[in-house]
Amino acid sequence: QSVLAQPPSVSGAPGQTVTISCAGSGSNIGAGFDVHWYQQFPGAAPKLLIYRNNNRPSGVPDRFSGSKSGTSASLAITGLRAEDEAHYYCQSRDSGLSGSLFGGGTKVTV
Amino acid sequence: EVQLVESGGGLIQWGGSLRLSCAASGFTVSSSHLAWVRQAPGRGLEWVSTLYNAGATFYTDSVRDRFTISRDNSKNTLYLQMNSLRADDTAVYYCARATISWFGDADGFDVWGQGTGVTVSP
DSSP: OOSBBOOSEEEOOTTOOEEEEEEOOTTTGGGTOOOEEEEEOTTSOOEEEEBTTTBOOTTOOTTEEEEEETTEEEEEEOSOOGGGOEEEEEEEEOTTOSSEEEBOOEEEEO | OOEEEEEOOEEEETTOOEEEEEEEESSOGGGSEEEEEEEOTTOOEEEEEEEOTTSOEEEOTTTTTTEEEEEETTTTEEEEEEOSOOGGGOEEEEEEEEEEOTTSOEEEEEEEOOOEEEEEEO
């Protein structure tokens, strides 16, 4: 059971919008720590998708967006494409821990 | 080009030791926060350890006292010495560069290596 809770899976038709939640607590997301999101394809390394809650690295399509409110964060994928099928992980920090926290991951199926 | 390349993984017996290496290019390890993140088969990502640019080290509870993170600035390489290996250490191990938060802490991970697999057998 991850400290950052994500739904195991979400699905949507091409062109639709899906949202992945990342539920934390007052000691991590709610304490003001930033949330980052990663995309991972099978057999590949994770790739930074969203950093500091709502920022996209160069090259990431604007179909991907992040938000944070209270003790939770969300990743939205609009205009869903078949190539978006992957696992997505949120990551943050916690005031009670010395390192990083990852959510359990969400598999997106198109 | 900014890049991380891991090596050193393999099949090791329970209780054995292994040293992973992560060669960096395009940036200097001494000025960066660097981390190891692992992924057990079919599982999610798990943070293992971080080495700050100033030298501070941090570990997840399950590896503290068994794993040691270090770097060789002259080789621009990060290491993870793993001792007393157990079955639940079986995973792909990624090295990653951490961005630095407003407070100077390791934050998100913007550069990842391709990973190296470690399998611990009975």
